[in-house]
Amino acid sequence: MGPIESPKPLPRIRIEKRDYEQLDLLVGSAAKHQNGEVLDYLVGELIRAEIVEDGGLPVSVVGMGSRVRFRDEGSGAVRIVTLVFPAEKSRHPDGVSILTPVGAALIGLSEGQSIAYRGADARTRRITVTRVWPRG
Secondary structure, X not given: OOOOOOOOOOOOOEEEHHHHHHHHHHHHHHOOOOOHHHHHHHHHHHHHOEEEOOOOOOOOEOOOOOEXXXXXXXXXXXXXXXXXXXXXXXXXXXXXXXXXXXHHHHOOOEOOOEEEEEOOOOOEXXXXXXXXXXXX
């Protein structure tokens, strides 16, 4: 997947310490079984993220377990999803795994922020977060 060439700078992202630690473990354990491009992209996002103390993430920022409404800027399609760890996907009908391209792109974004990423079909996509609900 890798970084996307974009005229716009990457948006600032923030991740809670507990999510960061769990994601770090997940990346290590998934390395043998998962799409390497998605893992590389997620690792890049973890490296550039600002780590905040647990409970210090504003409700307008996408964290693990957040419900998120976002718009695909290319198609105009709007989706509402819950960002989850792979093992939690079956408990959330609208769950999107962090180990998918869109899941890795969503982590740490704030309402109003946009980011480009390479989709599962290898096409570049740009999404904008329009609403975040905190983890339930």
